[in-house]
Amino acid sequence: MVSEHEHNVTRAQQYILKDLVDALLFEDLGGIASTSERLTIQQQTYLRYEKKGIVLLIPVYYSGLNVYRSNGEAVFHIESKTCMPLTVHELWELFVTMNADLAAEWAHARFAEGLEAAVTELTAQYDGFKASEHPFILSEQFASLKDRPFHPVAKEKRGLTAEDYAVYQAEYHQPLAVQTVAIRKSHVIQGKGATDEQY
Numbered sequence: 001m002v003s004e005h006e007h008n009v010t011r012a013q014q015y016i017l018k019d020l021v022d023a024l025l026f027e028d029l030g031g032i033a034s035t036s037e038r039l040t041i042q043q044q045t046y047l048r049y050e051k052k053g054i055v056l057l058i059p060v061y062y063s064g065l066n067v068y069r070s071n072g073e074a075v076f077h078i079e080s081k082t083c084m085p086l087t088v089h090e091l092w093e094l095f096v097t098m099n100a101d102l103a104a105e106w107a108h109a110r111f112a113e114g115l116e117a118a119v120t121e122l123t124a125q126y127d128g129f130k131a132s133e134h135p136f137i138l139s140e141q142f143a144s145l146k147d148r149p150f151h152p153v154a155k156e157k158r159g160l161t162a163e164d165y166a167v168y169q170a171e172y173h174q175p176l177a178v179q180t181v182a183i184r185k186s187h188v189i190q191g192k193g194a195t196d197e198q199y
Contacts, residue, residue, distance in 0.1 A: 008126035012119045014073045017088040020115065020152035021058060021070035029106075030099035032058075033068055044071070051098040056091075057083065088115050088152070114153035121165060128166060132173050144169055 059072030074085035
């Protein structure tokens, strides 16, 4: 039997994978949207993306927001007539290999770290999620779980420890003391008077 934590890891992987695919399609990185062959298999539309002898099969649907969006829980690597589902990390590594000539511009190793951090942090959020009964707070919790649409590393929060993250992120619904500071308007630099030398 799969533990709740293992289920949450899978859920986080699928969520970040979908965001990664949507971002790649939206930006058409490596020509993934414009050069892929469109196939329909059992009423499901797929993009068949092939470069350097590597073949990916991506389930998609037509979207008004951009031409295609991810429509599935997996992207498949086709090798020797076998379809293997990929994790988000495996997809990124294969995509970098397929586009090695462009990958240097992408800071791909740093991005891979961000994907791993995003999966880890989203898993922790799923593990610790306690829904509020108040509708406004609940909506903030859900908004915080999503962060920025189409950005696969939106969940990555560098500089925060896991403990900090659990205290300050809305989805954990922890009490937080707010302290305010007043700044005299004459001390605020704005408009044409603001220069780098003043900082």
